[in-house]
């Protein structure tokens with residue numbers, strides 16, 4: 001049986017998995033397709049085995065789902081395991097006001113692995129903090145959907161052998177689609193070229209865009225090309241620090257011309273995430289046979305996480321480039337691989353387990369109670385859910401900018417960034433607008449700092465501006481250093 005020890009492993013973001021681990025998942029998914037595949041349909045698992053017969057998977061779904069829940073459950077059954085499901089928040093204790101933090105502590109004792117889908121960004125991360133067994137994010141608000149990305153990348157990998165230098169156009173609601181957010185991180189990490197084709201006003205969120213550039217070293221090639229009004233190709237993200245094809249990159253230098261001319265290898269279509277927007281009627285691009293006639297799409301796989309609701313014409317279904325039903329079918333072997341690795345069912349392979357379920361963070365963690373200092377700026381973050389108020393904290397990673405010396409705060413749950421804030425020092429009672437002061441913080445001293453949205457908030461809480469601080473020689477010295 002799975003031990004409910006402090007050492008476990010959760011997957012709440014695609015970035016919780018290393019590249020090597022993602023490749024391992026692909027290898028194992030491939031072996032399931034080989035050993036248990038349907039001999040007549042190459043992408044379909046058709047037989048079951050009994051390696052998970054001692055285990056139970058629970059799906060806790062607080063939002064509608066067809067593919068994610070059923071393919072996770074199918075995967076568990078194909079491994080010989082059992083499943084328990086709560087698919088409708090109206091019939092679970094959530095309807096009585098039970099918090100997610102309590103639900104996962106309860107269900108974590110009924111099952112050995114939990115799949116969570118929730119409308120709030122960062123909900124899976126909160127669940128992971130409380131669950132005694134592995135938690136897999138099955139989609140949390142518009143934050144991430146890491147296992148969909150595994151299916152997407154596996155689809156690309158099977159078709160193209162390598163992910164490096166693939167040119168992938170992403171179309172539609174790039175802001176609201178959680179599948180897109182996990183997908184672009186993975187594409188960048190594997191050295192693919194990303195061509196955003198957002199619907200108007202639905203560009204990638206600024207924090208995702210910046211993370212691609214600063215953390216995954218994407219370089220931008222400015223576009224200039226525009227589509228037929230609804231979509232505009234504004235730029236390409238490329239990652240030249242990976243060993244790319246010499247034809248596109250010479251050393252670290254990018255051959256912009258060649259990249260722009262390169263044909264598109266895949267068009268990834270997404271639906272308008274109506275449930276995440278207040279304005280429910282907005283112009284939206286439609287991908288159809290006419291769109292795909294453009295020569296640059298002549299070999300492009302057409303992908304979609306599904307469900308589609310009009311943005312991808314059914315006439316494309318019979319086109320040789322359509323791969324979206326395969327992509328959905330891969331949900332089974334991919335999730336079989338992930339479950340079996342997390343439960344330690346593979347003889348020679350497993351995913352590393354970590355204390356607390358996550359790799360040691362690369363950044364310092366700022367952690368204050370909910371009533372102290374600033375709160376996450378994303379109103380849809382689980383940190384604002386009143387039902388969870390006793391279980392969340394004002395918790396942020398402290399991220400040092402690599403373009404200047406400033407710091408920003410990244411929400412521990414939903415990963416949105418706060419760039420502008422003031423830094424206050426609890427013991428010395430000063431506050432300052434200069435976030436570079438945080439460079440002095442260490443694991444031991446970070447608790448002495450409190451961040452506020454504005455100086456007024458800090459003053460209201462009893463802090464005084466560091467600029468007027470002539471009393472403490474320590475603060476004076478710091479002032480000088482920070483100029």
Ligand code: NCD
Nearest residue numbers: 067068139179271305306307
């Ligand atoms: C996606 C989701 O839930 O984010 N569906 C899925 O899991 N395949 C995409 C969507 O709902 O648009």
